[in-house]
Amino acid sequence: MFEQLGLIGCGLMGGSFALALKEAGLVRQVVGYSKSARTRERALELGVIDLEAATLEQAVAGSDLVLLAVPVAATESSLAAIAPVLAPRALLMDVGSTKGDVVAAARRTLGERLSRFVPAHPIAGKESAGVEHAEASLYRERQLILTPLPETHAPLVELAAELWTLLGSQVLEMSPERHDAAYASVSHLPHLLAFAAMNAILAQPQADEWLALAGPGFRDFSRIAASDPSVWRDILLANREQVLLQSRQFRAALDALEAAMLAPDADALQSLIAQASQARTGWQLGGLTYNPSEAVAA
Amino acid sequence: MFEQLGLIGCGLMGGSFALALKEAGLVRQVVGYSKSARTRERALELGVIDLEAATLEQAVAGSDLVLLAVPVAATESSLAAIAPVLAPRALLMDVGSTKGDVVAAARRTLGERLSRFVPAHPIAGKESAGVEHAEASLYRERQLILTPLPETHAPLVELAAELWTLLGSQVLEMSPERHDAAYASVSHLPHLLAFAAMNAILAQPQADEWLALAGPGFRDFSRIAASDPSVWRDILLANREQVLLQSRQFRAALDALEAAMLAPDADALQSLIAQASQARTGWQLGGLTYNPSEAVAA
Numbered sequence: 108m109f110e111q112l113g114l115i116g117c118g119l120m121g122g123s124f125a126l127a128l129k130e131a132g133l134v135r136q137v138v139g140y141s142k143s144a145r146t147r148e149r150a151l152e153l154g155v156i157d158l159e160a161a162t163l164e165q166a167v168a169g170s171d172l173v174l175l176a177v178p179v180a181a182t183e184s185s186l187a188a189i190a191p192v193l194a195p196r197a198l199l200m201d202v203g204s205t206k207g208d209v210v211a212a213a214r215r216t217l218g219e220r221l222s223r224f225v226p227a228h229p230i231a232g233k234e235s236a237g238v239e240h241a242e243a244s245l246y247r248e249r250q251l252i253l254t255p256l257p258e259t260h261a262p263l264v265e266l267a268a269e270l271w272t273l274l275g276s277q278v279l280e281m282s283p284e285r286h287d288a289a290y291a292s293v294s295h296l297p298h299l300l301a302f303a304a305m306n307a308i309l310a311q312p313q314a315d316e317w318l319a320l321a322g323p324g325f326r327d328f329s330r331i332a333a334s335d336p337s338v339w340r341d342i343l344l345a346n347r348e349q350v351l352l353q354s355r356q357f358r359a360a361l362d363a364l365e366a367a368m369l370a371p372d373a374d375a376l377q378s379l380i381a382q383a384s385q386a387r388t389g390w391q392l393g394g395l396t397y398n399p400s401e402a403v404a405a
Numbered sequence: 406m407f408e409q410l411g412l413i414g415c416g417l418m419g420g421s422f423a424l425a426l427k428e429a430g431l432v433r434q435v436v437g438y439s440k441s442a443r444t445r446e447r448a449l450e451l452g453v454i455d456l457e458a459a460t461l462e463q464a465v466a467g468s469d470l471v472l473l474a475v476p477v478a479a480t481e482s483s484l485a486a487i488a489p490v491l492a493p494r495a496l497l498m499d500v501g502s503t504k505g506d507v508v509a510a511a512r513r514t515l516g517e518r519l520s521r522f523v524p525a526h527p528i529a530g531k532e533s534a535g536v537e538h539a540e541a542s543l544y545r546e547r548q549l550i551l552t553p554l555p556e557t558h559a560p561l562v563e564l565a566a567e568l569w570t571l572l573g574s575q576v577l578e579m580s581p582e583r584h585d586a587a588y589a590s591v592s593h594l595p596h597l598l599a600f601a602a603m604n605a606i607l608a609q610p611q612a613d614e615w616l617a618l619a620g621p622g623f624r625d626f627s628r629i630a631a632s633d634p635s636v637w638r639d640i641l642l643a644n645r646e647q648v649l650l651q652s653r654q655f656r657a658a659l660d661a662l663e664a665a666m667l668a669p670d671a672d673a674l675q676s677l678i679a680q681a682s683q684a685r686t687g688w689q690l691g692g693l694t695y696n697p698s699e700a701v702a703a
Contacts, residue, residue, distance in 0.1 A: 230620035250618065279618070292606050293619035297626045300598055303659040305681035308590050311654060318688055320548065320577070321591035322528035326690050327625040328595045333686045336679040340671055343678075347666050354663060356609060358656075361601040365652060368645050373638055380634040380641075383603035387631040390616055392624050 108133040108270070113170030115163055115185055117141040117150035119233060120202045121176030122241025125155050127274045130243040140166035142181075150238045168192045172270075175201040179341035183212035193220045198263050198270075200227045204290065204338075206254045206283035208345040213256070222260040225267040228252045228286065229276065236335050247275030250393055254283040277393060291349035296357060298339055299350060301332035406431040406568070411468030413461055413483055415439040415448035417531060418500045419474030420539025423453050425572045428541040438464035440479075448536045466490045470568075473499040477639035481510035491518045496561050498525045502588065502636075503643040504552040504581035511554070520558040523565040526550045526584065527574065534633050545573030548691055552581040575691060589647035594655060596637055597648060599630035 112128060114121050117139045128134045139156030140163050141147045150156045160166035167173050167189050177185050182203060193199060199220070203209045206226050213224050231249040233240055251271040255264045268278045281289075308314050321329075343350055367376035410426060412419050415437045426432045437454030438461050439445045448454045458464035465471050465487050475483050480501060491497060497518070501507045504524050511522050529547040531538055549569040553562045566576045579587075606612050619627075641648055665674035 230618070232622075250620065252618070288611065289615045289618045292609070292611075292615045293623045296605075297602060297623055299662060300602060300659070301626060301685075302678050302681040303655055303662055304595060304598060305684055306661070306677060307594075307651070307654040307658040309680060309684055310658060311590070313586065313590075317587045317590045318684070319691075320528070320550070320587045321688070321690070322548065323690065324530075324629045325591045325595055327628045328599060329685050329688075330625045331622045332681045332684075334678075334682060336675050336682050339678050339682075340675040343662075343666055343674065344669055344671060347669070351663060351666065353605070354659070356605040357601055360605040360608060361598070361652070363604070364597060364601055364641075365649060368641055368649065371642055371645070373642060376641065377634050377638040379604060380600050380632075380637050382607060383600040383630045384632060384634050384637075386603055386607055386616070387599075387627055390619075390627075392619075392621065393617075 108273075109172040110135050111170045111172070112137045113160075113166040113168075113173040114139040114156060114176065115166060115173065115189070116176035116178075116181075117146050117155060117238050118176060119236050119238070119240050119245075120229070121174060122150060122153075122155040122238040123231075123243065123245035124174055124176065124202070124274075125150075126241055126243035127246055129154075131273055133270065133273060134172065138166045138170060142177075146238055153238060153241070155238055155241055163188050164192045167197075168194070170194065171197050173197055173199045175199070178337060179203055179205065179208070179345055180337075182209055183216060186212055187216040190217050190220050193223060195220075195223075197223055198266055199224045200267060202227055202229055204228060204294070204342045205345040206252075206286045210254065210256060210283045221256065221258050223263060224256070225259055225263055226254045226256075226283065227267065227271070228254070228290075229271075236338070244275075246271070248393070249276055251276035251278050252286055253278060253280045254286050255280065287346050287349050291346055291353045292356075295342055295346055295350045296353040298331050298334060299343060299354065300357070301329055302339075305329060305332045406571075407470040408433050409468040409470070410435045411458075411464040411466075411471040412437040412454060412474065413464060413471065413487070414474035414476075414479075415444050415454060415536050416474060417534050417536070417538050417543075418527070419472060420448060420451075420453040420536040421529075421541065421543035422472055422474065422500070422572075423448075424539055424541040425544055427452075429571055431568065431571060432470065436464045436468060440475075444536055451536060451539070453536055453539055461486050462490045465495075466492070468492065469495050471495055471497045473497070476635060477501055477503065477506070477643055478635075480507055481514060484510055485514040488515050488518050491521060493518075493521075495521055496564055497522045498565060500525055500527055502526060502592070502640050504550075504584045506643040508552065508554060508581045519554065519556050521561060522554070523557055523561055524552045524554075524581065525565065525569070526552070526588075527569075534636070542573075544569065546691070547574055549574035549576050550584055551576060551578045552584050553578065554581075585644050585647050589644055589651045590654075593640055593644055593648045594651040596629050596632060597641060597652065598655070599627055600637075603627060603630045 112134045125137045136157045138158045140160040147159045410432045423435045434455045436456045438458040445457045
């Protein structure tokens with residue numbers, strides 16, 4: 108399907124994409140660039156990439172598929188470096204967790220190559236970063252959101268959708284704004300809350316004792332608090348307005364529960380909990396009926 | 406080890422205790438009472454109990470081990486009914502998630518049998534309640550907290566500790582106050598936050614779309630929001646002061662993260678996230694070095 112993948116950033120996300128593409132037989136060779144020479148070498152040793160590029164430009168030139176998988180803070184400078192060397196017929200994608208900022212950066216930097224860019228966000232990941240944790244199955248049975256621009260060359264969106272579908276992802280399409288609002292509510296805010304919950308415990312003198320007593324509920328609730336600090340710093344800043352809006356909604360819901368506790372109004376408290384409990388019991392990963400075309404239309 | 410277990414409440418917690426005791430060969434027969442006749446019948450069919458008791462008194466009388474495993478709201482009336490029929494040499498335990506309220510109820514009701522009561526809290530459970538989900542392994546490799554009173558007959562505390570150890574639990578001992586403060590922070594507050602996070606999403610018109618897009622991070626973070634509403638109503642009310650205190654600590658930690666987002670102060674934000682991330686990365690279930698004797702002493 109592709110002659111050469113130019114992989115910019117050989118960490119968990121980029122490395123897993125390269126491995127998945129190879130496993131599916133969708134690429135002839137992978138040329139990888141990473142800012143860290145050590146990461147590049149590890150990626151080569153692990154068979155994630157076939158050739159090491161000494162510069163970003165070297166990895167992009169001659170590639171008919173380019174995946175940008177760098178920290179959010181490096182997105183704009185990377186796009187600026189890609190623009191002049193990207194082949195006219197290449198497909199360029201990213202894997203960032205926020206899309207409004209990426210699209211804005213692309214508009215500022217890509218110039219006439221803007222039409223080749225299909226912003227992408229795989230709903231997948233692990234707490235453990237780094238190429239050592241890359242795996243071909245990371246994107247399998249996971250959602251993949253595409254947020255094309257009005258300027259995006261339409262057949263490229265189809266090509267991108269086909270590619271991720273062949274990797275086992277369930278592909279959805281929506282606007283960057285709609286994407287950022289959705290993930291502020293179901294991903295970015297939960298991370299912020301998990302960070303705050305951990306820090307609240309750590310701020311108290313009994314922290315060690317309490318953490319030693321925590322059970323399986325705490326284990327699952329707090330798992331995302333172990334996420335990479337620089338990655339999440341960037342996500343929370345890039346989608347700040349939406350995350351703060353969701354935090355206000357959350358505080359209102361918490362206020363309602365606490366008001367019922369304080370009253371105390373046992374019936375009101377039970378029905379607030381029941382609402383949450385029923386919704387969560389009925390939920391499953393990627394399992395609700397949801398028509399992606401509605402997201403595109405609205 | 407025991408002639409007869411009198412099981413008051415044949416749900417997930419009580420049923421699992423009976424099954425574990427039988428599997429370990431620690432009891433000759435189990436007499437079960439449950440308010441619901443259907444639950445009693447199911448418990449008998451499933452081999453969780455050997456004999457159905459028509460009344461609570463029937464299950465208690467003649468038992469040298471009594472486990473109270475009823476909803477928190479039914480604890481005091483159950484203890485009052487147990488007191489006049491409990492054998493003088495029996496061991497009485499509960500499995501409640503809060504201990505201050507249970508101890509207070511025991512003081513009001515148990516009279517001269519108070520010395521036979523060893524309050525217990527297994528750090529185990531599932532979202533799915535009911536005797537159908539009972540399993541002998543529920544308490545294995547889980548912590549079990551005993552919160553004896555000054556009046557508790559000391560050898561009974563040892564007997565209780567030995568019993569739960571034989572069921573595979575890691576037994577710790579502390580005061581009821583210390584227990585309730587600890588679990589407010591690492592269990593009750595996380596549940597409250599998970600309920601609030603679900604309700605905040607549900608309060609917005611895009612709830613269905615957003616929930617359909619949620620990924621594995623959301624799945625784990627929100628799992629405890631599916632917990633039983635009446636059980637958690639009772640826990641949040643029983644330990645209200647400690648939970649509200651922890652909520653204030655949490656809001657302060659959330660304020661700090663949001664202040665860094667608003668500034669924006671990327672370095673401050675990263676270091677707040679890093680604090681949470683490092684602590685959670687270093688944490689493991691029941692895995693921290695922790696000396697239970699300190700908890701007893703302090």
